[in-house]
Amino acid sequence: MKHASTLLLLGAIGSAIGRPAVAQADLNDLEMAHVAVVASNIDIRYAHLALAFSENQAVREFAETMIRDHSAVNAQVAALAKRLNVTAQDNPFSQKLVGDAKAKRDELTRLRGAEFDRRYVENELAYHRAVNGVVADAFIPNIENTEVKKAFEAALAIFRGHERHAAQLVQSVASRGR
Amino acid sequence: MTSRGMRRQWAAVLALAGAVACSAPPEKRRHVVTMRALQFAPPELEVQRGDTITWRNDDIVPHTSASRESTWNSGNIAVDSSFSVALQRPGTFEYDCSYHPGMTGRIVVR
Numbered sequence: 472m473k474h475a476s477t478l479l480l481l482g483a484i485g486s487a488i489g490r491p492a493v494a495q496a497d498l499n500d501l502e503m504a505h506v507a508v509v510a511s512n513i514d515i516r517y518a519h520l521a522l523a524f525s526e527n528q529a530v531r532e533f534a535e536t537m538i539r540d541h542s543a544v545n546a547q548v549a550a551l552a553k554r555l556n557v558t559a560q561d562n563p564f565s566q567k568l569v570g571d572a573k574a575k576r577d578e579l580t581r582l583r584g585a586e587f588d589r590r591y592v593e594n595e596l597a598y599h600r601a602v603n604g605v606v607a608d609a610f611i612p613n614i615e616n617t618e619v620k621k622a623f624e625a626a627l628a629i630f631r632g633h634e635r636h637a638a639q640l641v642q643s644v645a646s647r648g649r
Numbered sequence: 650m651t652s653r654g655m656r657r658q659w660a661a662v663l664a665l666a667g668a669v670a671c672s673a674p675p676e677k678r679r680h681v682v683t684m685r686a687l688q689f690a691p692p693e694l695e696v697q698r699g700d701t702i703t704w705r706n707d708d709i710v711p712h713t714s715a716s717r718e719s720t721w722n723s724g725n726i727a728v729d730s731s732f733s734v735a736l737q738r739p740g741t742f743e744y745d746c747s748y749h750p751g752m753t754g755r756i757v758v759r
Binding site for chain 1: 708709710749750752
């Protein structure tokens with residue numbers, strides 16, 4: 472079974488959420504699936520913060536799309552796991568993602584108004600960029616199960632759309648702040 | 650009746666049948682636009698007045714189909730669900746997915 476080298480993964484995502492990389496680990500298909508679900512759940516939690524703190528309509532609509540889309544992707548992963556009779560495996564990298572995301576949520580929770588909007592959309596862009604890079608470069612090439620690979624490819628198309636959407640919002644929020 | 654008379658009768662019947670065929674409205678058709686990977690396929694579709702267009706969500710996330718002139722609005726189209734509309738007015742109709750910027754399409758009604 473191929474394993475995704477996670478040095479790239481840890482460096483990319485770790486930097487995006489403000490923490491340095493830690494020890495290298497290998498991930499199998501089920502661990503990669505777990506990381507994908509955790510990464511989606513992290514973004515869903517960020518989106519709930521936006522709905523709680525932002526009054527910017529475009530930011531709120533983006534957050535609603537994040538909740539809607541990442542929930543749908545996680546449902547697809549769960550359905551696939553059930554069909555394959557497997558369980559996504561927790562792993563130290565998933566746990567680190569969760570811990571690091573908490574620090575980011577604590578930072579966002581202290582902000583309000585335009586400053587919150589700016590930091591939220593900037594984080595969304597950086598986060599999606601990092602995760603998409605890992606999925607494209609470290610996960611997909613190393614997934615052996617055909618159905619799992621197709622699921623990741625379909626999810627990547629969605630997440631790249633999120634990245635484009637976040638990039639547009641960074642521009643529009645920045646222009647409103649001037 | 651003479652054979653010439655019968656030929657004239659058949660000619661009249663055939664002419665009448667041709668006139669009816671020409672004036673009958675074209676058969677209504679059904680068209681499908683699929684939604685996958687944040688795209689409408691085909692992105693542009695030409696239809697005749699009264700044809701039915703069905704947007705089918707083959708993607709892994711929900712979408713919508715909403716015309717910019719408010720001619721139609723599907724609301725949420727869940728994964729594996731669809732939405733249909735028959736357009737009666739000729740024109741060019743640009744539309745979008747309300748959830749995903751950049752996911753756009755065009756219907757041309759003749």
